[in-house]
Amino acid sequence: MIALRPYATLAGRDAGWLKARLHFRFAGMGKxxxxPVGPLHVWNDDEFAPDSGFPMHAHRDVxxxxxxRRGAVTHADSLHNQSRVVAGDVQVMSAGDGIVHAEHNNETEPTLVYQIWLKPRETGGTPSWQTRRFPQADRSGKLTVLASGYADDQQQHGALPLKADARLLVAKLRAGDRITHTMNGDAYLVAVDGRLQLNGTELAVRDGAAIIGETQMALHALEDTEVVMIEAPRKTA
Incomplete structure (x- = not known):
């Protein structure tokens, strides 16, 4: 089953400095x-205005x-990490038993990000934070694992570690590209900046789709686009 979540149907809010659309129902907002899809329960499409962002605030057990996607985010946290994460790169924060952090757009242009939240395998534990720059060429015409809760992905692909049963995959597709993927569970996918077909279902720019119970996924890029996907083990009865 491909359950389309068109961008126009997503709940949202406009705080002036922050414009957000929510792919998942959260805090009473949304359909x-x-x-959720497995441990995935938040996927926010956020736009930060220049010289704005979230001040220090706390998280745990996420x-x-x-x-x-565009621009850069400057991160600081209570573990004394500081970094500027640029377009195409990824950061993973394991909140564990508690972490305080801030994220700002210190650039002169708007910054676009996806904020994705996963439930960890276990609650508590030591918080951590990592970021990594991944070569853009590695994701050209194919899905590439950038973050994962599985040791094989971390060792073979250099994926950032997650403390959740899930994987983050990204592809850069040119118009006309076709790729197939054998599903390792259910998933949620977003067409970032161009139209594509997912098992025959068309997604417009910034549309999302839950992929439930499928064994194969076929993507056909109708326009140049990036694809971002979270894949997680399928629930068993």
């Missing part, structure tokens, strides 16, 4: 049917992936 009831836009529920895995947070920040994927920068």
């Amino acid at each position: 009831l049917e836009y529920g 895995e947070i992936i920040t994927y920068v």
Whole structure:
């Protein structure tokens, strides 16, 4: 089943400095049917105005992936980490038993990010934070694992570690590209900046789709586009 979540149907808010659309129902906002996919329960499409951002605030018992689509995010946290994460790069924060952090757009142009939250395998534990620059060429015409809760992905692909049963995959497709992927569970996918077909279902720019119970995924790029996907083990009865 491909359950389309068109961008126009997503709940959102406009705080002036922050414009957000929510792919998943969160904090009472969004459609009831836009529920979690495995451990994935938040996927926000955020736009930060220049010289703005979230001040220091706390999290616990959540895995947070920040994927920068345009611009850059400057991160600081209570573990004394500081970094500027640029477009195409990823940061993973494991909140564990508690972490305080801030994220700002210190650039002169708007910054676009995906904020993705996953439930960890276990609650508590030591918080951590990592970021990594991944070569753009590695994701050209194919899905590449950038973050994962599985040791094989971390060792073979250099994926950032997650403390959740999930993987972050990204592809850069040119118009006309076709790729197939054998599903290792259910997934949620977003067409970042161009139209594509997912198992025959068309997604417009910034549309999302839950992929439930499929064994194969076929992507056909109708326009140049980036694809971002979280894949997680399928629930068993």
